[in-house]
Amino acid sequence: MQGYKVSCIRCGAAAQSVLSYSCVYCGGILDVSIDVEFRPELIVGNDTSIWRYRAFYPYIREGDIITLGEGFTPIVRFKNGLFLKLDYLNPTGSFKDRGSSVLISAIRRFVDSNTFIAEDSSGNAGASIAAYAALAGIKAKIYVPETVSGLKLEQIRAYGAEVIKVKGGRTKASEEAIKAEPNKVYIGHIYHPIFRDGMRTIAYELYEQLGGKVPSAVFVPVSAGTLLLGLIKGFEHLLGSGLIDEIPLIVACQTRIVSPLYHAFKGLKYTPPKKVKTVADALVSTNPPLLELMVRKLREINGDAIIVDEEEILEAYWELASRGIFVEPSSAVAYAASKKYESIQGPKIVILTGFGLKTRIYQRSRV
Numbered sequence: 001m002q003g004y005k006v007s008c009i010r011c012g013a014a015a016q017s018v019l020s021y022s023c024v025y026c027g028g029i030l031d032v033s034i035d036v037e038f039r040p041e042l043i044v045g046n047d048t049s050i051w052r053y054r055a056f057y058p059y060i061r062e063g064d065i066i067t068l069g070e071g072f073t074p075i076v077r078f079k080n081g082l083f084l085k086l087d088y089l090n091p092t093g094s095f096k097d098r099g100s101s102v103l104i105s106a107i108r109r110f111v112d113s114n115t116f117i118a119e120d121s122s123g124n125a126g127a128s129i130a131a132y133a134a135l136a137g138i139k140a141k142i143y144v145p146e147t148v149s150g151l152k153l154e155q156i157r158a159y160g161a162e163v164i165k166v167k168g169g170r171t172k173a174s175e176e177a178i179k180a181e182p183n184k185v186y187i188g189h190i191y192h193p194i195f196r197d198g199m200r201t202i203a204y205e206l207y208e209q210l211g212g213k214v215p216s217a218v219f220v221p222v223s224a225g226t227l228l229l230g231l232i233k234g235f236e237h238l239l240g241s242g243l244i245d246e247i248p249l250i251v252a253c254q255t256r257i258v259s260p261l262y263h264a265f266k267g268l269k270y271t272p273p274k275k276v277k278t279v280a281d282a283l284v285s286t287n288p289p290l291l292e293l294m295v296r297k298l299r300e301i302n303g304d305a306i307i308v309d310e311e312e313i314l315e316a317y318w319e320l321a322s323r324g325i326f327v328e329p330s331s332a333v334a335y336a337a338s339k340k341y342e343s344i345q346g347p348k349i350v351i352l353t354g355f356g357l358k359t360r361i362y363q364r365s366r367v
């Protein structure tokens with residue numbers, strides 16, 4: 001098919017197939033580039049899912065699309081030029097559905113009934129992949145760190161996926177999922193270029209929802225980095241197509257405890273804690289494989305990175321809830337971070353990535 005290529009960002013070699021998750025020559029990260037200009041008339045106006053942008057996914061055949069109606073989530077005005085993008089309103093309760101829908105649609109014709117797909121996740125991506133695999137009739141095994149919270153685990157199981165609990169944290173879960181086994185196809189969202197490529201839809205939506213204007217800033221929680229990189233790529237696509245004049249200030253938001261990107265971006269040394277303990281249980285990648293790429297892209301677009309403390313996260317969580325917005329603490333990280341940029345004039349966007357019922361509910365301590 002024409003109009004796109006998947007290649008290694010280090011040596012430039014082309015990927016062997018849509019199932020490839022890393023470069024077979026040098027082990028580098030793969031990335032999708034497309035050769036289709038963003039033209040508003042190519043948007044499928046009566047489709048209110050990410051597939052309204054199907055023209056910009058030339059590697060997906062129309063008949064292969066696996067969709068649960070993900071994407072085109074609302075933005076709501078919150079205060080003083082600050083808008084919330086309610087991406088937790090996706091079908092499985094998190095933004096990951098953008099990536100899962102695109103990835104499962106792309107690979108489904110290459111996965112037969114003897115094969116299972118393997119994904120490693122701290123919860124949300126696992127639930128999302130499990131849902132789309134269920135819809136596509138593909139067997140899925142989800143490798144999770146043994147510390148993953150109960151509700152996300154139950155959600156993964158509810159979709160019929162097998163959960164494999166791995167001792168030793170997030171990185172170990174990843175190693176276990178990647179390890180070669182007969183009939184296993186590793187499609188881990190952290191590495192897979194096509195999952196990440198699904199994330200650029202969020203930039204297209206912001207562009208449309210703000211009436212063709214560029215927001216002044218976008219605050220995004222960052223763990224593995226798929227949303228951050230997809231967001232940047234989407235805005236770069238709009239810029240390259242001549243539809244916008246500049247890329248907004250994109251701010252990568254992390255917790256003080258898990259902040260490898262913040263430290264690398266600021267040129268500081270990061271020593272992760274031996275055991276990660278944070279209310280933001282979706283932001284636990286202490287050593288993300290995409291770190292180098294994130295730093296490079298964030299610098300290229302003059303973005304920024306910031307960290308917030310645990311108390312600031314819970315304050316933000318309660319403040320959002322007190323105004324009807326119920327998100328998981330990992331999403332409240334981005335709102336907490338936005339408060340440090342109050343001098344920037346709007347419209348500013350906070351991307352709320354995961355629904356509040358995905359974690360235990362934190363009660364406000366009575367003073």
Ligand SMILES: [Zn+2]
Nearest residue numbers: 008011023026
């Ligand atoms: Zn390579």
